[in-house]
Amino acid sequence: MTDFATVDFYTDSSLIENPFPYFEYLRSQGPIARLPHRNVLAVTGYAEAIEILNDPKAFSSANAATGPLPDLPWEPEGDDIGEQLDEHRDELIATGLVVCKDGKEHANHRSLMMNLFTPSRLKANEEYMWSLADTLLDDSADKGHCDLIASYATPFATLVIADLLGIPEDDRITFCEKLGPPPGVVGEEVSYEDSQVLGMSFLFEYFGQYLAERRESPKGDILSQFAQAKFPDGSTPEVYDLVWIAAFLFGAGQDTTARLLGACLRVFCENPELQEQVRNDRSLIPAFIEEVVRYEGPVKCAHRLAVKTTTVGGVEIKAGTHVALLYGACNRDPREFEAPTEVILNRPNARKHLGFGRGAHTCAGAPLAKAEVTASLNRILDRMQDIRFSEAHHGPAGERRFNYEGIYTLRALKDLYIDFTPVS
Numbered sequence: 001m002t003d004f005a006t007v008d009f010y011t012d013s014s015l016i017e018n019p020f021p022y023f024e025y026l027r028s029q030g031p032i033a034r035l036p037h038r039n040v041l042a043v044t045g046y047a048e049a050i051e052i053l054n055d056p057k058a059f060s061s062a063n064a065a066t067g068p069l070p071d072l073p074w075e076p077e078g079d080d081i082g083e084q085l086d087e088h089r090d091e092l093i094a095t096g097l098v099v100c101k102d103g104k105e106h107a108n109h110r111s112l113m114m115n116l117f118t119p120s121r122l123k124a125n126e127e128y129m130w131s132l133a134d135t136l137l138d139d140s141a142d143k144g145h146c147d148l149i150a151s152y153a154t155p156f157a158t159l160v161i162a163d164l165l166g167i168p169e170d171d172r173i174t175f176c177e178k179l180g181p182p183p184g185v186v187g188e189e190v191s192y193e194d195s196q197v198l199g200m201s202f203l204f205e206y207f208g209q210y211l212a213e214r215r216e217s218p219k220g221d222i223l224s225q226f227a228q229a230k231f232p233d234g235s236t237p238e239v240y241d242l243v244w245i246a247a248f249l250f251g252a253g254q255d256t257t258a259r260l261l262g263a264c265l266r267v268f269c270e271n272p273e274l275q276e277q278v279r280n281d282r283s284l285i286p287a288f289i290e291e292v293v294r295y296e297g298p299v300k301c302a303h304r305l306a307v308k309t310t311t312v313g314g315v316e317i318k319a320g321t322h323v324a325l326l327y328g329a330c331n332r333d334p335r336e337f338e339a340p341t342e343v344i345l346n347r348p349n350a351r352k353h354l355g356f357g358r359g360a361h362t363c364a365g366a367p368l369a370k371a372e373v374t375a376s377l378n379r380i381l382d383r384m385q386d387i388r389f390s391e392a393h394h395g396p397a398g399e400r401r402f403n404y405e406g407i408y409t410l411r412a413l414k415d416l417y418i419d420f421t422p423v424s
């Protein structure tokens, strides 16, 4: 039995399969509670999380990628550590990622990234999604059973981003094979030198070469267009800056979307009536997706670093403290969401969840993720009837068991074995 008072959220694998009782324990300590290790305050309160997200001057995103692992490479002093952070920022992990940047630099890099999300590009990408869904389902939909994560969700999400970025088709399979684990592996010792933990060394090498070649000699494709992109003030970014963006889009957009699809199917298997309701009325799919992101979203937590000593919800947050925004808990805050542990379609405040973050760093790929899951659910419901858990893998009703990736940042089903009746 895990002792919630002393457990280390960042290293203890007992919190992986079902973190929600622990989140409720933390909530019972107040909306912002001190964790026993690593100088972390954990936020389970919805209103408090919003206040923090809307105050980027007091709460930096410098530690957004991995939170307190490893801890700051200096001893913070005083009630404003802005200058110390400026001095040491480059020593923190993955500060080249847009998600870890602050202020004007963040705005510049975010606008660079938005060059990839043009309406015409998104439209072409969406057409690709629908045909890809059919191609992938052709391999499994006639069999009556599959592991949805391995056979569909992961290759689907990876190939959609590959298409968005214009990666040549011949290279896409290599992408599926070579991507490493996402950040936040429970218990993993992280060193500052170790970029491998972000699963990105392969992406850096690949995009570095591609973008450098295309800046020299453009080929009229999307990566060439991206290689020529400018900052809003007209200046030219380093190839290195573009590589970080392309690599991050892969990291941020691949696993999250795949695991959201897994969560949707888990909810369908747990609620056969809801499955039928959505099957019979596809206009419910957008509301269903929002509700699953709230109820069981793929991003369990994000982090901020307190730069100025600030009081939120009556709790003083000292400069230098790591703030863990437990989105999975905030989205079940009963002060904000009625009956938070139930899946309810068309909640009046359904879209207010924090599953895609909030504020300056709101998920840039949320519309893409929703389009991917919409296309997939439609095609899955077209091709599979009476979708249910494989009891051989997940156990009988009342004794279900699930494998989740041992990652503190993500809520990610490792596998989801389903049985179903194929629709010819």
Ligand code: HEM
Pocket (backbone or CB within 6 Å): 061, 064, 098, 099, 100, 110, 113, 161, 248, 249, 250, 252, 253, 254, 256, 257, 260, 293, 297, 298, 299, 302, 303, 327, 354, 355, 356, 357, 358, 360, 361, 362, 363, 364, 365, 366, 368, 369
């Ligand atoms: C279900 C799928 C997804 C979920 C649940 C999700 C969730 C999130 C969350 C919670 C954040 C904010 C992190 C923070 O507060 O520090 C975020 C940021 C981000 N996401 Fe997503 N995401 C998803 C899919 C995608 C996709 C498909 C892409 C792009 C292809 C993407 C790109 C980004 C980027 C670029 C940021 C950083 C934005 C910034 O720092 O300005 N995400 N995402």
